[in-house]
Amino acid sequence: MKPVDIIVKKKFGGELTRAEIEAFVRGCLDGSFEEYQLSALLMAICIQGMTDRETADLTMAMADSGDRLSLSQIDGVTVDKHSTGGVGDTTTLIAAPLAAACGCKVAKMSGRGLGYTGGTLDKLESIPGLRTDLDADAFIRQVNRVGLAVIGQSERLASADRTLYALRDVTGTVRSLPLIASSIISKKIAAGCESVVLDVKTGSGALMPTHEESLHLARLMVRIGGMTGRRFSALLTDMSQPLGAQVGNALEVEEAVQILRGERGGALLDVSLALAESMILSSGLMHSQAEAAGALRAALESGSGLEKLRAMIEAQGGDPRVVDDTGRLPCGEVRTDVPAREDGYIGRIEPQDVGNAARSLGAGRYRKTDVIDPGVGVIVNKRVGESVVRGEPVFTVVSRRDSDTAEAMRLLERAVTVSPEAPDPIPLIHEHIGPDDCAGRNRGDEFA
Ligand code: URA
């Protein structure tokens, strides 16, 4: 089986066999495909698409290309959540403790990756002392004892994905439904959870900005996940503006703590509750949405969600007192407001610009080796649709020095539009996609 024959077959829209797909994935690891051949095949897949069967075979071959974690030593059904990524997207730090307080066994592996702000790992590591490099035994013990653990993803999980993602990034082949789905699902399969709740974002700040493409991605991932024998479900949620009101690592931990203390609500809480509800239902712990919603409200009101977060922080070596006093988190000393230029209604807050502003301050990475400053970021004081008067601060930049803020101020000025009339409201949660909602929708043309 020569690489060039597989490339040509896909170039003309052929359906690859399992053996051909396995040869491709092996080729990432043993050098039997040159990088230019991998790149050519990625481009052919990007343009021609894959059937569900090909995508599932690619997913399993990638899951088998590195270490696989066995979570069979965890009592009960293990559950993970995964977001396709967004700005102010701190749902893990809220949904995971609340779901654990309701009895879920949350075993979450997070990637670090590049991004506007750090990933969940970077947010957690802004808590003094907290470690995310637990080994598999410690991870399993902690999930059994506390009900949740969030650790860094091993470099050896789905090894082929590392090679492929790096090539996709520089060959214009990131945005492909089968390539995204196989990349995400293979890592979830290798990480071992029995059920997975996906938060697929839609809107200008999402991986797939259009509603249609995001919905296709969500349905595809739920179907492919199901074909591998695990329980996958998904929510399609809004990322047309930042989800939380604080963007930046310690700032996001602070907001999560305040939400779990019952001191603030809003869109971030609403999406977190919906995700936690899906985690409870897909674990099979409860069987109706109303029952799960009631249990979650009780976990929020009694503070048992907050106590789960405290227990997790303590188990991972962090300072648990941050949940009582967020003043223990690192925080830049300088605050600079970005005022509204006119009276009216907030018409748009562009998540990419807010994310890039936070990154320019040091909250995110441009290169893998960049060191994050956990204490800087952007506070978003308004949401789309709210009224605003000229001079009122729309954003507050949190930085170390005045001289660090110029680029952030420029991006934030650009991020917001004020309109004379309130815009039509955009739904926060567009769809719930369960395993039964996408059966039979396996037309190849949906994923081109
Ligand atoms: N996240 C992933 O892990 N893989 C992709 O391909 C896209 C987003």
Ligand code: CA
């Ligand atoms: Ca189990």
